[in-house]
Amino acid sequence: MADFWQSASIPTGKTRHWEIGLLDLWIQHASGEWRIWHRTADESLEEGRYLLAQSCDAPDQTPQRRFASESSGDLVRLVPTFPDRPIVSYPGSPISVPAKSEAYFVCGIPLALEIYLTESKQAVPLISLPLRHLSKTWFGSPLAGEPCYSASTNAVLDHRELTPNKYRALCPVRVFNRSTENLPVERICIHVEHLHLYEGDEYLWSNEVSVIRENESDTSRVEYQTGPPAADPEAELIFEPRVEPPSRSMFLKTFNHFRSALSE
Amino acid sequence: MAAAEPSTEDLAPLWEFAGDWVGPVLASSVAIIAGIVLSIVLRALVRPWRKRLSPQSLLVIRKAILYGVSVIVIITVLQQFGFKFTALLGAAGIAGIAIGFAAQTSLSNMISGLFLIWEKPFKVGDVIIVEGTKGVVESIDLLSMTLRTLDNLSVRFPNETLVKSELTNITKHPVRRFDIYFGVAYRSDPEHVMAVLRRVSADNRFVLDEPKPLIAFTGFGESQLDFKFGVWHEKNDWIPMRNSILTDLKKALEAEGIEIPFPHRVVITPEENRETGETVDD
Numbered sequence: 001m002a003d004f005w006q007s008a009s010i011p012t013g014k015t016r017h018w019e020i021g022l023l024d025l026w027i028q029h030a031s032g033e034w035r036i037w038h039r040t041a042d043e044s045l046e047e048g049r050y051l052l053a054q055s056c057d058a059p060d061q062t063p064q065r066r067f068a069s070e071s072s073g074d075l076v077r078l079v080p081t082f083p084d085r086p087i088v089s090y091p092g093s094p095i096s097v098p099a100k101s102e103a104y105f106v107c108g109i110p111l112a113l114e115i116y117l118t119e120s121k122q123a124v125p126l127i128s129l130p131l132r133h134l135s136k137t138w139f140g141s142p143l144a145g146e147p148c149y150s151a152s153t154n155a156v157l158d159h160r161e162l163t164p165n166k167y168r169a170l171c172p173v174r175v176f177n178r179s180t181e182n183l184p185v186e187r188i189c190i191h192v193e194h195l196h197l198y199e200g201d202e203y204l205w206s207n208e209v210s211v212i213r214e215n216e217s218d219t220s221r222v223e224y225q226t227g228p229p230a231a232d233p234e235a236e237l238i239f240e241p242r243v244e245p246p247s248r249s250m251f252l253k254t255f256n257h258f259r260s261a262l263s264e
Numbered sequence: 265m266a267a268a269e270p271s272t273e274d275l276a277p278l279w280e281f282a283g284d285w286v287g288p289v290l291a292s293s294v295a296i297i298a299g300i301v302l303s304i305v306l307r308a309l310v311r312p313w314r315k316r317l318s319p320q321s322l323l324v325i326r327k328a329i330l331y332g333v334s335v336i337v338i339i340t341v342l343q344q345f346g347f348k349f350t351a352l353l354g355a356a357g358i359a360g361i362a363i364g365f366a367a368q369t370s371l372s373n374m375i376s377g378l379f380l381i382w383e384k385p386f387k388v389g390d391v392i393i394v395e396g397t398k399g400v401v402e403s404i405d406l407l408s409m410t411l412r413t414l415d416n417l418s419v420r421f422p423n424e425t426l427v428k429s430e431l432t433n434i435t436k437h438p439v440r441r442f443d444i445y446f447g448v449a450y451r452s453d454p455e456h457v458m459a460v461l462r463r464v465s466a467d468n469r470f471v472l473d474e475p476k477p478l479i480a481f482t483g484f485g486e487s488q489l490d491f492k493f494g495v496w497h498e499k500n501d502w503i504p505m506r507n508s509i510l511t512d513l514k515k516a517l518e519a520e521g522i523e524i525p526f527p528h529r530v531v532i533t534p535e536e537n538r539e540t541g542e543t544v545d546d
Contacts, residue, residue, distance in 0.1 A: 088474070133469065135466075135469070135473050136469070136470070136471070136472050136473070136498065136501075137472050137473045137474045138438075138439050138472045138474050138475060138496065138498075139474070142437055142438075142439050142475060142496075143437055144438075145438065145439075147438070147498055150473050150474075187474070
């Protein structure tokens with residue numbers, strides 16, 4: 001299966017169509033402008049659709065986005081990226097990491113794509129589109145927390161439980177529970193802006209994230225490992241992180257394991 | 265006829281007068297320039313704290329610098345021209361009482377303003393409701409707060425009113441819950457209704473899936489089964505969320521054949537058969 005992150009030439013007056021999983025994308029190169037239509041199908045549609053840069057007629061509707069540019073040439077470049085918010089992953093049913101032990105989770109991160117007009121990456125893409133509809137969620141208490149997206153697939157303990165595809169990257173999360181209490185894990189929040197994207201033989205991967213819980217506090221030390229994950233050491237880097245991870249480890253609230261106190 | 269040339273002796277009083285004033289004028293100019301420089305330096309010293317301080321605190325600090333430096337400059341200038349402050353301080357006791365009475369409201373507002381800055385019940389840009397007026401906080405000053413209503417009117421509230429009145433800050437917290445109260449016909453299955461509500465909240469793109477929506481069967485109304493449906497959303501999504509969730513809810517209930525009943529009464533007159541509702545012939 002060819003990669004969708006490639007350049008396509010669209011001569012003036014032509015339209016090309018991409019079907020990438022649940023996303024339909026049309027790009028038209030009109031005289032002096034670029035027109036973009038996009039549509040994200042609901043989950044009932046077959047996710048395995050994969051059609052790259054096919055010539056077609058432009059849709060009848062008004063384009064969602066228009067960009068006036070006379071000097072940009074004919075090339076359009078699609079770049080895979082992570083969503084613009086942290087992703088919250090659920091392990092299906094609650095699971096605990098015993099005290100003084102470590103566990104390994106694999107979280108599926110839905111990808112987005114960015115559209116650029118030149119071969120070289122510009123500072124700002126024309127548009128960034130999620131490859132599937134992302135549900136909004138909130139990680140934290142209603143008084144303090146952060147806006148996130150929900151991962152559409154559950155966090156699993158073995159990556160082979162997840163179907164390989166081009167619309168989702170797998171993020172290995174290694175949890176070290178060094179506290180003296182069991183660590184219940186109901187939700188895992190991953191700051192995807194710090195992740196690299198790798199292409200392996202079967203799966204797309206991110207670098208590994210280590211979460212170290214030293215004591216019984218809500219925050220954990222988070223470290224972003226460098227290089228491809230141990231599960232696929234031959235994977236090739238295809239996307240740099242949007243925000244370089246800090247050189248020192250961060251203390252973040254990564255797990256959510258308490259019930260809402262607001263239910264009536 | 266040539267005019268008589270003024271002699272040096274004739275100009276002596278003028279020189280004397282000028283000599284008396286040159287010193288104070290020069291000293292006053294220096295004091296004013298020094299005041300301006302001091303004000304700029306103090307404001308520059310505050311600048312690195314901009315991100316840590318709230319807009320209200322910054323406003324107070326800037327005004328304190330302005331007023332403080334102005335008072336120092338005015339006192340210095342007046343002293344240069346021979347103004348005696350001891351006499352002023354003597355009179356201040358009597359004048360202070362008079363001014364105190366006159367400035368009672370202003371002082372009350374000023375002290376209330378300091379309380380508001382310290383307590384921070386709202387900040388510039390928050391949407392609040394005060395005494396039934398809803399709007400965006402535009403500025404918070406020492407004496408008053410200006411609210412821009414949603415239909416673009418400016419309403420000024422004295423700070424004292426804000427301290428005394430009930431005040432609702434709509435945008436203080438990042439997420440909010442929108443509660444919908446509605447009823448369905450008595451023949452509806454409550455579990456079916458609750459399943460529809462779960463699906464409506466899950467499918468709406470503005471509704472957060474955490475915190476979980478509140479779905480409650482709240483009671484038996486006069487003409488309907490009462491439900492409460494509370495969905496969480498980010499504060500900035502308020503208008504699109506409200507429009508879309510109400511539309512989605514109505515469509516979903518209609519699609520599932522669940523009726524939202526109008527209030528109705530069954531009136532049986534004495535002439536009607538109580539069993540069948542048919543009119544009884546005499």
